[in-house]
Amino acid sequence: MRSFTFLAAASLAASAAAVPLDVSNDIAERQTKPYQIRGVQDPIYHLYLQSLPGDGTPVMGPEATSEYFTIGNTIQSTNTSLYLNIGEASTSYLPLTFDATATTTAWGLEGDTIITTNGSPYGRQLNFLVCNGATAGYYDLFLQKGSDTPAGKTCSNYQTIHLPCLC
Ligand SMILES: *[C@@H]1O[C@H](CO)[C@@H](O)[C@H](O)[C@H]1NC(C)=O
Numbered sequence: 001m002r003s004f005t006f007l008a009a010a011s012l013a014a015s016a017a018a019v020p021l022d023v024s025n026d027i028a029e030r031q032t033k034p035y036q037i038r039g040v041q042d043p044i045y046h047l048y049l050q051s052l053p054g055d056g057t058p059v060m061g062p063e064a065t066s067e068y069f070t071i072g073n074t075i076q077s078t079n080t081s082l083y084l085n086i087g088e089a090s091t092s093y094l095p096l097t098f099d100a101t102a103t104t105t106a107w108g109l110e111g112d113t114i115i116t117t118n119g120s121p122y123g124r125q126l127n128f129l130v131c132n133g134a135t136a137g138y139y140d141l142f143l144q145k146g147s148d149t150p151a152g153k154t155c156s157n158y159q160t161i162h163l164p165c166l167c
Contacts (some may be wrong), residue, residue: 008130033161034068034078037114043156044123044130044139051080054121058084058096059138060130060161071109071163074102086122092146093129094122112163116143153161 001022039051039060046068067079075084084097086106089095106120116122122145130139131156140162149155 004152034067036063036066036068037069037071037075037160037161037163038063038066039130040162041156041159043132044159049084049097049141049161051077051082052133052135056082058098058141059135060141061138071114072109073105073107075107075114076086076102086116086143091150092148093142093144093150096141096143109163112165114161114163126160127157128159128161129155129157 002124039047040061043158044060047060048063049058049069050067051057051063053065058124068075068079069084070076076082077084077098080098081138082100083102084107085097085099085104087095087097097119106116106122107117108117108120108128113126115126118124122143125143125145127144128154129144129149131138131142131144131150144157144159147157149157
């Protein structure tokens with residue numbers, strides 16, 4: 001009887017503690033669980049971030065070959081371990097690369113939207129430029145700080161990229 005009482009008390013204590021523990025686990029899970037990153041508007045509606053086969057540049061492409069990413073102030077593919085970095089250019093759109101080292105620590109999330117953070121060298125940006133790639137079905141992706149587009153390419157400005165719904 002004594003041990004029963006002890007067990008009942010222990011399990012009561014455990015269930016009382018379970019509520020705040022579950023909440024913090026949920027938050028931790030959202031921060032550490034890998035997510036797909038997708039487009040939400042034509043022409044990249046429900047295309048997903050991944051490296052172009054045989055080339056390795058970041059592109060938006062089919063869901064079947066989507067990679068998963070751990071997103072904090074860096075974005076790392078759990079498939080390839082490579083980090084999404086922002087390059088330099090004199091245009092308002094900046095190239096993206098996947099590299100073994102994270103040189104960009106500007107990333108963040110605003111709700112489900114991928115942004116560069118206010119305090120970063122880019123300021124708060126959430127627009128991306130996509131252009132038809134050399135491989136059909138894949139779109140080259142750039143961070144877009146303004147409204148420049150490359151001549152001679154079919155591009156779409158003011159795209160945003162997102163995690164799947166977190167609801
Ligand atoms: C990336 O990793 C996820 C999770 O392990 C897997 O489901 C998916 O098929 C992988 N994608 C590729 C292109 O390997």
